[in-house]
Amino acid sequence: MWKTLDPKAKEAELSAADAQLKAEKDRAEANERYKVIGGTGQTVKSSVDSNQKSGATTATLSFEATDIRDVVKTVLYDILGENYYIDPKLAVT
Numbered sequence: 001m002w003k004t005l006d007p008k009a010k011e012a013e014l015s016a017a018d019a020q021l022k023a024e025k026d027r028a029e030a031n032e033r034y035k036v037i038g039g040t041g042q043t044v045k046s047s048v049d050s051n052q053k054s055g056a057t058t059a060t061l062s063f064e065a066t067d068i069r070d071v072v073k074t075v076l077y078d079i080l081g082e083n084y085y086i087d088p089k090l091a092v093t
Contacts, residue, residue: 061075068090069086069090072084072086
């Protein structure tokens with residue numbers, strides 16, 4: 001049996017379908033934006049700046065009396081270039 005939908009119900013059904021398609025498209029685009037592709041480790045064209053001698057490097061970081069959020073931002077985002085999330089419920093003592 002076929003049901004006849006009134007125009008408002010039909011419009012609502014189409015609107016819901018459009019919203020679902022948009023959400024699926026957004027998820028697909030997000031997956032492409034955050035796709036990780038491994039490299040070969042070979043430099044295609046070296047520059048003058050990249051001709052530094054290889055070897056161990058050291059750095060000293062001092063975070064005395066610094067909020068943990070600032071430490072995480074500095075290490076993960078500024079130095080390593082990684083995105084991160086800190087739960088707002090994090091209690092710092």
